[in-house]
Amino acid sequence: MRCPIETHEGAGLLLDFCTRKLDPDTAAVLDRHMESCAACREFVHGQQAVWEALDGWEAAPVSPDFNRRFFRRVESEERRGRWTGLRPILLRPALAVAAALVVLIAGTLLDQPPPRTETAIEVEQVVTTLEDMDMLRVFTL
Amino acid sequence: MRTIAQPSALHGVQTDMTAAAVLDYDAELMLRVKEGDESSFALLLGKHRAPVIHFLYRMVRNHAIAEELAQEVFLRVYRSRATYEPTAKFTTWLFRITTHMALNWLRDGKNEKMQARPDDETGEARAHEAPDKRPSVEQRLLYQVKLDEVRRAVSSLPGKQRAAVLMHKYEEMEYSQIAKVLGCSESAVKSLLFRAYETLRARLAHMV
Amino acid sequence: MKLRFLGILFVAAILGGNLYAQGSRTRRKTHVIDRFNQLSPEKKRQVLKRLPPERKRLFEERLERYNRLAPEDRDRLREHYETFRRLPPEKQDEARRLFGRFQDLPAARRNPVRKELAKLRELPPEERQSRLDSEEFRDEYSAGERKLLKDLSEILSRQPGQAKPPAPQIR
Numbered sequence: 001m002r003c004p005i006e007t008h009e010g011a012g013l014l015l016d017f018c019t020r021k022l023d024p025d026t027a028a029v030l031d032r033h034m035e036s037c038a039a040c041r042e043f044v045h046g047q048q049a050v051w052e053a054l055d056g057w058e059a060a061p062v063s064p065d066f067n068r069r070f071f072r073r074v075e076s077e078e079r080r081g082r083w084t085g086l087r088p089i090l091l092r093p094a095l096a097v098a099a100a101l102v103v104l105i106a107g108t109l110l111d112q113p114p115p116r117t118e119t120a121i122e123v124e125q126v127v128t129t130l131e132d133m134d135m136l137r138v139f140t141l
Numbered sequence: 142m143r144t145i146a147q148p149s150a151l152h153g154v155q156t157d158m159t160a161a162a163v164l165d166y167d168a169e170l171m172l173r174v175k176e177g178d179e180s181s182f183a184l185l186l187g188k189h190r191a192p193v194i195h196f197l198y199r200m201v202r203n204h205a206i207a208e209e210l211a212q213e214v215f216l217r218v219y220r221s222r223a224t225y226e227p228t229a230k231f232t233t234w235l236f237r238i239t240t241h242m243a244l245n246w247l248r249d250g251k252n253e254k255m256q257a258r259p260d261d262e263t264g265e266a267r268a269h270e271a272p273d274k275r276p277s278v279e280q281r282l283l284y285q286v287k288l289d290e291v292r293r294a295v296s297s298l299p300g301k302q303r304a305a306v307l308m309h310k311y312e313e314m315e316y317s318q319i320a321k322v323l324g325c326s327e328s329a330v331k332s333l334l335f336r337a338y339e340t341l342r343a344r345l346a347h348m349v
Numbered sequence: 350m351k352l353r354f355l356g357i358l359f360v361a362a363i364l365g366g367n368l369y370a371q372g373s374r375t376r377r378k379t380h381v382i383d384r385f386n387q388l389s390p391e392k393k394r395q396v397l398k399r400l401p402p403e404r405k406r407l408f409e410e411r412l413e414r415y416n417r418l419a420p421e422d423r424d425r426l427r428e429h430y431e432t433f434r435r436l437p438p439e440k441q442d443e444a445r446r447l448f449g450r451f452q453d454l455p456a457a458r459r460n461p462v463r464k465e466l467a468k469l470r471e472l473p474p475e476e477r478q479s480r481l482d483s484e485e486f487r488d489e490y491s492a493g494e495r496k497l498l499k500d501l502s503e504i505l506s507r508q509p510g511q512a513k514p515p516a517p518q519i520r
Contacts (some may be wrong), residue, residue, distance in 0.1 A: 012316070012331040015338065050338060053291045053345045054310050059195035059401045060204045062205070066190060066274040067183070071213055072221060089401070091367040123399050124183035127386045127408055129430070133439075134428045135448045139466060139505055141422055173401060191439065269433050 004030070005039050014040060018047045167231035174222045174282060182222070186215055189232070192312060193239050199307050200243040202296060214239050229321060236308065236322045244300045287348055294344040302337035309334055373496045380427060434502070435481060450497055462494055469502035477502060 002086045004010025017030050060128045063069075167188070173181040198207035217238050256300055295303060301323060308314045308322065320330045361410065388396065393497060397405050418426065469477050480486055481499055490498065 008328065008332045011289075011335045015334065024159045036456075041493065043342075046342040049336060049346045049348055049447060050341045051310070053287065053304075053348050054295075056288055057199070057295075062194050062438045063208060064189050064192075064438060066208060066211075066438075067186060070186065070215055073212060073216060077216070083507070092143050105350070108449070120267045123180045123396050126189070126381055126396070127180065127400065127404065128183075130383050130408060130411045132433060132445070133426055133430050135445065136433055137426055138448070138463065140429045140470075141418075141426060142513075178399055178401065187450070193440065 002041065003037055005037075005043055010030060014043055015047065022083055040119070130131070165227065165230050168227035171218075171225050171231055172227065174219075174224050182219060185218075185231075189235060190215070193235065195311065196236070196239060196307055197243055199295065199311070200300075200303060201246060202292060206246070211239075213277070214242055230318065233318055233321045236312070236314075237324075240304045240308075240322055243304065247300045257276050260261050290348065291345065297344070298337050298340060302340075303335050305330060305333045305339070306337045351477060357451075382412070382509075385412075386416065440504050444501070447501050447504070450493075451501070456495070458494065462490070462498060465490070465498055466501055466505070469498060470506045472506075474506075477506070 002010070005014045013022070013026070013030065017027060020027075022030070030040075034044065167185060170185050171180040174185070190211065194207050194211045197210045197214075200206055201207055214235070218235065245283070256278065298306065305319055305323065308319045309316075314322070316327045316330045316334075320327045322329065325333075325335075372478065376430070385393065385396070405489060415426075433444070436444070451459065451462065469480060472480060480493070481502075486495065
């Protein structure tokens with residue numbers, strides 16, 4: 001067998017060997033080769049050390065409000081989009097007062113359906129909460 | 142239970158556009174988002190936010206910036222919903238955007254980067270402590286030193302090599318997928334990884 | 350001139366926004382599922398029509414199970430949920446993933462595993478560990494079940510100082 005370390009392709013095989021991605025037959029061939037090849041043994045040993053070292057680097061958890069912040073951005077983008085569309089109309093004085101009244105009424109009518117994005121969040125919140133509660137019901141009640 | 146139809150060979154070219162969606166549940170969710178089902182987007186966000194943020198964090202070494210970039214990634218995905226076509230695996234597309242964002246930040250964000258220092262990551266060592274097996278101060282310091290060495294070694298890699306290693310190691314992506322994300326050939330990815338691991342071995346092999 | 354109209358709009362938006370926010374604050378005191386239960390059938394239909402059919406069916410099944418719980422059990426479940434919600438997102442995701450593995454167990458194995466988990470959750474860390482290390486435990490459960498029980502009991506166990514919930518009411 002030609003020493004795999006001599007080519008990038010072959011080194012790819014050694015990498016796969018370290019991550020146990022190789023099929024058993026190829027792994028066995030490499031195993032036999034390494035019994036007599038110090039360079040490959042050293043490569044695999046070093047690679048395993050790197051692998052273990054990288055294992056120790058855990059990323060910090062995601063902030064609990066990540067989704068909330070994201071949907072707020074989506075919402076503000078959509079609102080900005082609506083505002084851009086309304087701008088030519090709002091520049092007319094009479095319509096500006098009417099638009100102001102619409103905003104006031106919309107703000108005070110609490111029972112009105114929430115904007116589209118908020119509905120989506122609400123649905124998702126209800127569904128995921130219920131999924132989690134169903135899981136906890138199985139495990140804790 | 143959802144049944145996933147297998148693409149038939151008879152359909153040939155006609156199935157090209159939809160094959161990815163048929164085989165990839167995420168692509169199917171994204172197609173639902175395209176049709177106006179926003180709750181499917183929340184599902185995608187819930188499923189992929191952690192890998193995306195973790196990848197970005199390891200790229201830029203600052204958690205706040207990683208989350209900010211991740212917000213931008215998902216915003217781009219959301220904005221593209223109307224024109225979305227499942228021509229590739231969803232995660233390939235997602236990581237293409239993510240990697241692009243990270244590489245751009247590394248390339249262009251020099252000024253801000255000077256101000257945005259790497260996080261004080263000493264908290265990570267604490268995260269490893271089991272309440273009943275509290276490590277000693279020495280053990281903690283040793284662990285911290287090793288971890289710092291790992292982070293420095295990864296940060297010393299050029300952007301593309303770094304991205305390739307992170308996708309290979311932490312996302313467990315195949316060479317072919319990494320190639321699609323980075324827009325290069327599989328052999329170019331193998332070569333990138335070979336060089337990157339060579340550098341890492343030189344810097345980290347003494348650690349075990 | 351334009352500024353005056355924008356000014357009117359701004360004041361109106363603030364007034365309207367404040368009133369809306371007050372309303373939202375009042376609404377958020379109620380638990381999200383109960384808030385959903387209080388919606389009119391028409392509004393429920395409106396909210397659920399965004400869900401894909403399979404997800405909607407599962408949601409309705411779960412909601413029915415939740416609504417059938419005795420009030421005391423529902424309160425306990427809400428308490429458990431509040432504790433769960435305070436876990437880091439990664440732990441929450443991990444618990445959901447493990448729940449998927451639990452559901453993949455053969456039907457006959459789910460109940461013994463569930464009961465064992467309930468026991469493990471109640472034990473202090475040292476006793477839990479010795480139970481997990483015991484021969485009896487090894488004999489009773491497969492390697493996969495043992496791993497599942499170990500991981501789940503670590504995530505879902507009561508934290509020190511957390512009060513023990515009252516015993517379930519059987520109806």
